Amino acid sequence: MNSSEKPTQWQRPHLISLADFSAAEYNMILQTAASFRERLASSTNKVKKFPVLQGQVVANMFFEPSTRTRSSFELAAKRLSADILNFSPGTSSLTKGETILDTAKTYVAMGANLMIIRHQQAGVPQTIAAAFDHLGVNVRVLNAGDGQHAHPSQALLDLFTLCLLLDPQEPRLELLRGKKIAIVGDILHSRVARSNIWSLTRAGAEVHLAGPPTLVPRSFAQIAPVQVHWALEPALVNADFVMTLRLQKERMRQQLLPSSREYHQRYGITHERLTHCRPGVKVLHPGPTNRGVELSSEVMDDPNLSLIPEQVTNGVAIRMALLYFLGTQGR
Amino acid sequence: MNSSEKPTQWQRPHLISLADFSAAEYNMILQTAASFRERLASSTNKVKKFPVLQGQVVANMFFEPSTRTRSSFELAAKRLSADILNFSPGTSSLTKGETILDTAKTYVAMGANLMIIRHQQAGVPQTIAAAFDHLGVNVRVLNAGDGQHAHPSQALLDLFTLCLLLDPQEPRLELLRGKKIAIVGDILHSRVARSNIWSLTRAGAEVHLAGPPTLVPRSFAQIAPVQVHWALEPALVNADFVMTLRLQKERMRQQLLPSSREYHQRYGITHERLTHCRPGVKVLHPGPTNRGVELSSEVMDDPNLSLIPEQVTNGVAIRMALLYFLGTQGR
Amino acid sequence: MNSSEKPTQWQRPHLISLADFSAAEYNMILQTAASFRERLASSTNKVKKFPVLQGQVVANMFFEPSTRTRSSFELAAKRLSADILNFSPGTSSLTKGETILDTAKTYVAMGANLMIIRHQQAGVPQTIAAAFDHLGVNVRVLNAGDGQHAHPSQALLDLFTLCLLLDPQEPRLELLRGKKIAIVGDILHSRVARSNIWSLTRAGAEVHLAGPPTLVPRSFAQIAPVQVHWALEPALVNADFVMTLRLQKERMRQQLLPSSREYHQRYGITHERLTHCRPGVKVLHPGPTNRGVELSSEVMDDPNLSLIPEQVTNGVAIRMALLYFLGTQGR
Numbered sequence: 001m002n003s004s005e006k007p008t009q010w011q012r013p014h015l016i017s018l019a020d021f022s023a024a025e026y027n028m029i030l031q032t033a034a035s036f037r038e039r040l041a042s043s044t045n046k047v048k049k050f051p052v053l054q055g056q057v058v059a060n061m062f063f064e065p066s067t068r069t070r071s072s073f074e075l076a077a078k079r080l081s082a083d084i085l086n087f088s089p090g091t092s093s094l095t096k097g098e099t100i101l102d103t104a105k106t107y108v109a110m111g112a113n114l115m116i117i118r119h120q121q122a123g124v125p126q127t128i129a130a131a132f133d134h135l136g137v138n139v140r141v142l143n144a145g146d147g148q149h150a151h152p153s154q155a156l157l158d159l160f161t162l163c164l165l166l167d168p169q170e171p172r173l174e175l176l177r178g179k180k181i182a183i184v185g186d187i188l189h190s191r192v193a194r195s196n197i198w199s200l201t202r203a204g205a206e207v208h209l210a211g212p213p214t215l216v217p218r219s220f221a222q223i224a225p226v227q228v229h230w231a232l233e234p235a236l237v238n239a240d241f242v243m244t245l246r247l248q249k250e251r252m253r254q255q256l257l258p259s260s261r262e263y264h265q266r267y268g269i270t271h272e273r274l275t276h277c278r279p280g281v282k283v284l285h286p287g288p289t290n291r292g293v294e295l296s297s298e299v300m301d302d303p304n305l306s307l308i309p310e311q312v313t314n315g316v317a318i319r320m321a322l323l324y325f326l327g328t329q330g331r
Numbered sequence: 332m333n334s335s336e337k338p339t340q341w342q343r344p345h346l347i348s349l350a351d352f353s354a355a356e357y358n359m360i361l362q363t364a365a366s367f368r369e370r371l372a373s374s375t376n377k378v379k380k381f382p383v384l385q386g387q388v389v390a391n392m393f394f395e396p397s398t399r400t401r402s403s404f405e406l407a408a409k410r411l412s413a414d415i416l417n418f419s420p421g422t423s424s425l426t427k428g429e430t431i432l433d434t435a436k437t438y439v440a441m442g443a444n445l446m447i448i449r450h451q452q453a454g455v456p457q458t459i460a461a462a463f464d465h466l467g468v469n470v471r472v473l474n475a476g477d478g479q480h481a482h483p484s485q486a487l488l489d490l491f492t493l494c495l496l497l498d499p500q501e502p503r504l505e506l507l508r509g510k511k512i513a514i515v516g517d518i519l520h521s522r523v524a525r526s527n528i529w530s531l532t533r534a535g536a537e538v539h540l541a542g543p544p545t546l547v548p549r550s551f552a553q554i555a556p557v558q559v560h561w562a563l564e565p566a567l568v569n570a571d572f573v574m575t576l577r578l579q580k581e582r583m584r585q586q587l588l589p590s591s592r593e594y595h596q597r598y599g600i601t602h603e604r605l606t607h608c609r610p611g612v613k614v615l616h617p618g619p620t621n622r623g624v625e626l627s628s629e630v631m632d633d634p635n636l637s638l639i640p641e642q643v644t645n646g647v648a649i650r651m652a653l654l655y656f657l658g659t660q661g662r
Numbered sequence: 663m664n665s666s667e668k669p670t671q672w673q674r675p676h677l678i679s680l681a682d683f684s685a686a687e688y689n690m691i692l693q694t695a696a697s698f699r700e701r702l703a704s705s706t707n708k709v710k711k712f713p714v715l716q717g718q719v720v721a722n723m724f725f726e727p728s729t730r731t732r733s734s735f736e737l738a739a740k741r742l743s744a745d746i747l748n749f750s751p752g753t754s755s756l757t758k759g760e761t762i763l764d765t766a767k768t769y770v771a772m773g774a775n776l777m778i779i780r781h782q783q784a785g786v787p788q789t790i791a792a793a794f795d796h797l798g799v800n801v802r803v804l805n806a807g808d809g810q811h812a813h814p815s816q817a818l819l820d821l822f823t824l825c826l827l828l829d830p831q832e833p834r835l836e837l838l839r840g841k842k843i844a845i846v847g848d849i850l851h852s853r854v855a856r857s858n859i860w861s862l863t864r865a866g867a868e869v870h871l872a873g874p875p876t877l878v879p880r881s882f883a884q885i886a887p888v889q890v891h892w893a894l895e896p897a898l899v900n901a902d903f904v905m906t907l908r909l910q911k912e913r914m915r916q917q918l919l920p921s922s923r924e925y926h927q928r929y930g931i932t933h934e935r936l937t938h939c940r941p942g943v944k945v946l947h948p949g950p951t952n953r954g955v956e957l958s959s960e961v962m963d964d965p966n967l968s969l970i971p972e973q974v975t976n977g978v979a980i981r982m983a984l985l986y987f988l989g990t991q992g993r
Binding site for chain 3: 055057098103
């Protein structure tokens with residue numbers, strides 16, 4: 001937890017989860033993302049291309065549909081001059097009965113250097129990474145979301161967004177020490193929440209979870225230093241940041257939730273409710289949002305409150321940093 | 332209407348419609364497209380790449396399926412060295428309940444500089460462009476077809492094709508003054524026809540519309556200086572050019588049309604019918620064609636009559652010119 | 663058949679089938695693929711990009727879904743610095759009633775230099791190539807699999823894989839003279855088998871076909887110098903190589919096969935069965951495999967037996983060689 005650990009060389013071969021991330025690793029990524037972000041903000045477009053992954057092949061293996069995350073990784077890879085292969089499950093060999101690992105090994109044999117994997121089942125990226133290591137295959141795996149397990153690049157971009165706000169010159173983990181952060185919504189099914197809990201508690205933030213009892217089990221407090229609330233207000237009181245989570249419509253069909261309207265009435269983030277927070281409070285959402293459900297349209301469109309566009313912009317810089325470290329170091 | 336207006340600097344931030352285009356604007360685009368076309372016709376392939384949009388990101392937002400127009404824009408962007416993000420509605424967040432504007436803003440936050448939008452609803456590109464301007468977002472919107480409203484890049488490539496034929500060295504708007512142009516088919520539902528009416532009447536051409544009464548309302552003559560015919564022959568007599576429009580099969584289900592066969596008997600373009608036109612008459616079609624419906628296979632395959640392949644080739648050059656102006660000027 | 667024919671300049675405008683390939687042509691491709699493969703195996707990523715097709719446009723026209731072959735061609739084209747247009751039938755004009763040839767001509771008019779075509783109907787690539795030649799269109803067609811007719815790039819990568827194993831320094835056709843090669847499975851419906859029969863018999867290999875009587879007609883022995891077996895063992899005895907073919911599940915619905923399990927019992931390749939072969943025997947499969955059907959999982963995962971990953975790697979090098987010859991020579 002000592003964030004003054006000196007960042008050294010990048011060691012990690014794959015990025016699967018943030019569970020065992022050190023402060024030094026977080027800070028390496030934050031600093032590198034910050035330098036990419038600065039270049040991307042330049043008014044000269046040509047400086048936005050970096051030749052660091054030239055000749056490398058990034059395979060985008062999205063077994064679960066995604067626009068936002070896939071495009072973000074794709075653009076990050078293009079900015080770094082990599083060649084990209086998009087695997088789309090609809091037209092794929094999977095329908096022909098091939099195993100996921102065989103599909104992955106095919107892309108390795110074609111020449112993939114980095115593999116970005118999203119899958120509806122928890123553990124798939126880990127399993128593939130372990131198989132590669134076992135086989136002596138030098139290909140890096142980046143988990144882009146697996147079931148309800150983890151979505152590390154999302155948590156890193158959230159972390160980057162918070163730290164950048166607190167110190168635009170030198171974003172670093174320790175800036176969040178003692179900050180109160182409320183995570184609101186469907187914690188139970190959220191890989192975003194799980195990954196954020198790892199990074200935020202590692203930073204020493206005070207993490208409060210809030211949501212309906214069916215979606216926020218008390219047991220979370222036993223596995224991580226967080227506080228669980230079934231009412232919204234205690235989580236919001238004096239909060240520095242409010243992270244809202246996407247509500248899946250299918251949870252209502254599973255009768256874990258009454259209706260979008262009732263959810264909004266009890267847990268939706270509005271200007272009025274944000275008065276409980278600290279002045280200057282900011283709101284995050286991983287997108288895509290259901291306007292008027294997780295948060296009111298007014299909050300979403302209030303540039304003094306919403307960090308949502310910042311999150312998207314920072315996502316590209318974070319993913320460039322991850323591709324850069326995995327693609328060029330720790331081999 | 333004075334086509335000797337001197338082309339000056341490009342001013343327009345977005346391309347939504349041709350309704351208010353000046354002769355100077357048309358001529359700037361025609362001249363720039365001609366110079367791109369010349370380079371693309373070179374036998375040396377390397378000269379076909381231009382570094383003008385290097386580092387810029389073009390987001391292809393096709394909410395309505397399209398192969399031809401999307402590929403044409405994609406190739407134009409690649410020729411100009413841009414990075415491209417393809418948004419495909421099938422695998423998109425739209426199915427997750429996000430608004431179109433939120434989706435567009437997500438691509439802006441990722442770093443899109445230019446956004447090419449096709450949507451089945453008229454007004455979507457305009458609405459998004461207005462929202463960007465209102466928010467101070469410096470992203471250029473290019474309408475690639477919205478409902479029955481407009482398809483400006485198609486009308487520009489049609490215009491370019493006609494002018495290039497009349498003067499390959501110096502294609503310009505005034506070449507069409509006094510030319511008789513027949514537009515045949517489903518005018519009512521055609522964004523292509525509407526955009527062509529703007530450009531061709533601006534050029535001072537004599538525009539004649541022809542088609543079944545259910546698809547060519549007399550009211551068109553009240554909103555633009557065009558002549559409306561429900562019989563084909565009067566439109567064809569002494570015509571210099573015949574523009575055919577694609578017939579949507581669904582119009583028959585809506586009982587606006589009896590059958591493809593009857594349509595062809597009354598309005599299909601054949602060698603025989605083209606004898607009414609001026610010698611040297613040429614036929615256009617925006618594609619994809621229904622062979623034997625809008626025009627006979629023989630006309631379509633007659634290189635002395637059909638300008639269809641020219642239209643496709645010119646489409647890439649026109650879109651390069653549009654991306655070039657929107658991407659580098661008028662900021 | 664004289665493999666000492668001196669390789670001269672590449673002459674062939676299209677690659678449709680291997681039926682009339684000369685030894686000189688095979689050897690030109692093998693040697694060029696070998697030099698590409700050597701560069702791709704380098705630890706320096708930057709040397710994996712070649713500027714030979716810069717400014718050229720490769721149109722990937724896959725009317726039949728494919729992941730593996732499409733990705734392999736796409737990566738080969740990217741390694742050679744071409745621009746790529748992907749045509750996907752789902753969102754295409756085909757659903758709008760356009761003919762295949764009109765679609766192909768549209769991509770030609772856009773500027774495609776090379777067209778890679780896969781279609782479920784035999785003869786489509788040949789028909790399009792012939793139409794291009796007839797029209798004087800200088801676009802090269804590469805058959806990426808048409809119905810049950812041919813899949814030449816697959817047979818070439820299989821050939822390359824075998825020759826490279828026999829002489830990594832100088833892979834050439836004559837290395838296979840007198841080698842015994844068993845092709846096992848659904849020969850009747852396999853374009854891969856048909857193309858391999860052309861190349862392997864041309865090399866002077868002893869080709870043995872084995873599979874169920876419904877899937878391996880005796881008539882094959884009348885059209886090519888091969889031996890047909892309905893039992894597996896005679897094909898395996900003293901074999902140097904065993905090529906397995908993918909079993910389409912739909913053949914069972916057509917009652918040409920009892921079940922996957924029974925197929926494996928009679929024709930599945932296992933360690934035990936491979937004891938009939940020569941020591942050092944190797945097994946190939948074009949992928950995607952049905953583990954436990956065409957071959958046992960143990961065989962598939964045995965690096966001393968399986969050449970499957972080599973086939974995939976060699977596929978990119980072979981396709982680079984083909985795109986290189988068709989894209990730069992024989993004009």
